[in-house]
Amino acid sequence: DIQMTQSPSTLSASIGDRVTITCRASQDISRWLAWYQQKPGNAPKFLIYKASTLQSGVPSRFSGSGSGTEFTLTISSLQPDDFATYYCQHYDSYFPVTFGGGTRVEIK
Amino acid sequence: QVQLQESGPGLVKPSETLSLTCDVSAYSISGGFYWGWIRQPPGKGLEWIATIYQSGSTYYNPSLESRVTILADTSKKQFSLRLSSVTAADTAVYYCARAQRWGGGLYGYYFDYWGQGTLVTVSS
Numbered sequence: 283d284i285q286m287t288q289s290p291s292t293l294s295a296s297i298g299d300r301v302t303i304t305c306r307a308s309q310d311i312s313r314w315l316a317w318y319q320q321k322p323g324n325a326p327k328f329l330i331y332k333a334s335t336l337q338s339g340v341p342s343r344f345s346g347s348g349s350g351t352e353f354t355l356t357i358s359s360l361q362p363d364d365f366a367t368y369y370c371q372h373y374d375s376y377f378p379v380t381f382g383g384g385t386r387v388e389i390k
Numbered sequence: 391q392v393q394l395q396e397s398g399p400g401l402v403k404p405s406e407t408l409s410l411t412c413d414v415s416a417y418s419i420s421g422g423f424y425w426g427w428i429r430q431p432p433g434k435g436l437e438w439i440a441t442i443y444q445s446g447s448t449y450y451n452p453s454l455e456s457r458v459t460i461l462a463d464t465s466k467k468q469f470s471l472r473l474s475s476v477t478a479a480d481t482a483v484y485y486c487a488r489a490q491r492w493g494g495g496l497y498g499y500y501f502d503y504w505g506q507g508t509l510v511t512v513s514s
Contacts, residue, residue, distance in 0.1 A: 318501075373497070374495075374498065379497055
């Protein structure tokens with residue numbers, strides 16, 4: 283299976299900060315990567331697919347980049363609604379879907 | 391907009407079979423999308439369980455495949471999950487979701503719409 287490793291596991295930031303979360307795949311997954319946001323007690327919300335394409339309705343302060351084995355999710359100016367846990371997920375079609383361990387973004 | 395809702399027992403005894411149903415509204419499950427189950431143990435990360443296309447093609451996480459069955463009933467607009475021989479390690483919130491399929495292999499999907507999730511506890 284492909285292992286997805288996120289860093290950091292927890293990130294403390296303030297409103298207005300630029301925030302970057304890293305996701306590394308244990309092997310080349312091209313750009314087959316999705317990102318999700320999850321708030322406590324809620325289901326994950328789909329944000330990004332194909333590493334950098336925003337789902338309709340996702341604020342433009344979110345962006346994704348990367349290819350191969352290293353990917354990033356960036357929030358350009360952190361808003362109160364953005365405090366949550368973020369997960370990456372590969373969808374290379376030749377290997378079972380796996381998710382990263384999550385990055386919790388908390389208030390500094 | 392598509393909506394999904396899980397239902398089923400919240401408590402299952404060890405060694406028994408967990409059965410959950412996902413009702414889909416505002417979209418036909420016999421359309422062009424795939425449908426799947428994902429779970430999340432309390433305080434932990436996400437694990438893909440299984441995916442189905444219409445009432446036919448099924449795809450399972452190899453780590454769970456021997457115990458899992460996913461089925462779809464297009465007339466009822468619902469799909470279901472059965473997980474046999476459960477243990478405490480199967481305690482989790484179980485989510486159903488719509489899957490977008492990519493690539494030529496068995497496993498290329500991401501999940502764009504999710505149900506709210508249902509907690510299933512395995513305990514005697």
